[in-house]
Amino acid sequence: MTKNKNNDQVKDVFTNYLTHKNHRKTPERFSILNEIYSLEEHFDVDSLYEKMNKKNYRVSRATIYNTIELLLESGLVRKHQFGDSFSQYEKSYFNNQHDHVIIKDTGEVKEFCDPRIELIKKDIENVFDIKIDDHSLYLYATSNKKK
């Protein structure tokens, strides 16, 4: 129930965005949005493509790239570059801003949230007289376990 209500709300956000931008409300766009919001982990375009084509929806990579662009612009998806050659994404609505630790030996990605980041951003805004819209912070680590 909460889940469905959340999904409705996300869909509304996207619908509003498309309306305001005079973009068409195509079934592909909504099925991509749906699929992304059914995922709990980070994903890349290719795995999303595989996943969608194995099940109900048939979409092209081009349309996925295109739609993700719109989702980024509407704030429904965040983009990450964890250090591989490809981009990864994650849903961002109902999902607090957070940063990532990449455990290099296992490939695992952990999330954390530290208020000091926002303090740093505020200070840097003042130092350089700029407006900081966004940031990306990745910590690269090795686990102590394997020692």
Place this chain on the structure above:
Amino acid sequence: MTKNKNNDQVKDVFTNYLTHKNHRKTPERFSILNEIYSLEEHFDVDSLYEKMNKKNYRVSRATIYNTIELLLESGLVRKHQFGDSFSQYEKSYFNNQHDHVIIKDTGEVKEFCDPRIELIKKDIENVFDIKIDDHSLYLYATSNKKK
């Protein structure tokens, strides 16, 4: 004077690294090191390639990629992904660890250093029982001037 002494020291670091790793001390490797340490700004492989081939040294892109790999491993160069599709690099010896602000409307990159980052890293190490080897932090901003 100080400059030459510094360059010698950098050269020594690289020489020692190559010796320990049983890699050959080729003229190409040292001319690439030299060129990189003569630059004050961030650079990408292609601009380095252009710059070197316009002057004294003739090296291939393959050799530049190969050598930068060694320089990364020996800690003489740092790699950055500012959000473009290509990688940028900078010399790192005699150059404090710092982070970057990317001013999106001008493409300018500013550097800063904030001690709170290290505090965050220490805390996260304890939280997850990991060893953090490295981090990357980019702040994306727009300048207040143009308003």
Place this chain on the structure above:
DNA sequence: ATCCCTGCAAACGCTTTGCACATGA
């Protein structure tokens, strides 16, 4: 009926790789 969107495949751009030749050790 428009004209934007989609799917397909080709093009792109940075990076890596394969191979023949050159060279440091």
Place this chain on the structure above:
DNA sequence: TCATGTGCAAAGCGTTTGCAGGGAT
């Protein structure tokens, strides 16, 4: 000598683009 390094061009690979057909409005 001979394994490693270099240069060149081709291949890789994620992403973008061009174009013809299809569907939202």
